[in-house]
Amino acid sequence: METRQRITTLFLDIGGVLLSDGWDRNARKSAAQKFDIDHQEMEERHRINFETYELGKISLDNYLKSVVFYEKRNFNIDDFRKVMYSASKPFPEMLTLFKTLKEKYSLKIAAVSNEGRELNEYRIRKFSLDDIVDSFISSSFVHLRKPDMDIFQMAMDIVQGTASEILYIENQPIFIQNAEQIGIRSILHHNYRDTLVELIGFGLEPFSSDCGLLTEEVTLIT
Incomplete structure (x- = not known):
């Protein structure tokens, strides 16, 4: 019977795993409606600019000047930024789960995420992610962006772990597939x-059966 190597390190995505997506299609649509902005034009400008922002090559203000404030508005950039930040919501069960594990x-825990600097820093502070996460390998910090496989190699270098010791939790299949190509085991969240x-199947059982872990869930993997 094959014995799996023990997991010593978790790689976690932020948006979609620990928190809601920071600035997704629904959040943009809601902001466009709130501020009476042409949503279609805003989406096109977002598509052109957002990858550059996530790579840390432009600031949030420069992103917003290109996407929203390319013409005179009856609201200011601070008003819009507050609405943008307010779209972020925590997933309390997931935060508690990984803190417990x-x-x-x-465990060593690293966040491997595509996030712009200001939004990422806000989310880290607002939801105290640094209470759980030891290292933030964020696209805007390292100037690499998933699905670029170099970001996973950089993350391994930073945590000084080997692929066989790492478990990656992510909600995007393509990122999972890329990580698995270099030997990182994964869970599609x-x-x-x-x-x-x-x-639990990977040997990471957070709770005993009398502390909230459902009996039927244990049965599935035993």
């Missing part, structure tokens, strides 16, 4: 319960 198994069951 970190403490129980002395859909929801809390499914991810919890898969984590």
Whole structure:
């Protein structure tokens, strides 16, 4: 029977796993409606500019000047930035889950995410992500962006871990597939319960059965 190497390190996506996406299509549509902006034109300008912002090559203000404030508005950039930030919401069960696993198994945790600098820094502070995450390999910090496989190699270099010791939790299949090409085991995240069951299958069981872990979930992997 094959024995899996013990997991010592977790790579976590932020948007879609720990928190809501920071600035997704729905958030942009809502902001366009709130400020009475042409949504279609805003989307086209976003498409052209956002990758550059996520790579850390332009500031959030420069992104917004190109996407929203390319003409005179009856609101200011601070007003818009506040609405943009307010779209971020926590996933409390996921935050608690990974905090518990970190403490129980002395795991190293790195966030490997595509996020613009200002938005990323706001989300780290607002939701105290640095209480859980040891290293932030954010696209705007390292100037690499998933699906570029170099970002995973850089993350391994930063945490000083080998692929066989790492488990990556992500909600985008293409990023999972790329990480697996270099030997990183992965969980495609859909929801809390499914991810919890898969984590237990990797030997990372956060709770005993009398502390909230569902009996039927344990049964599935034993």
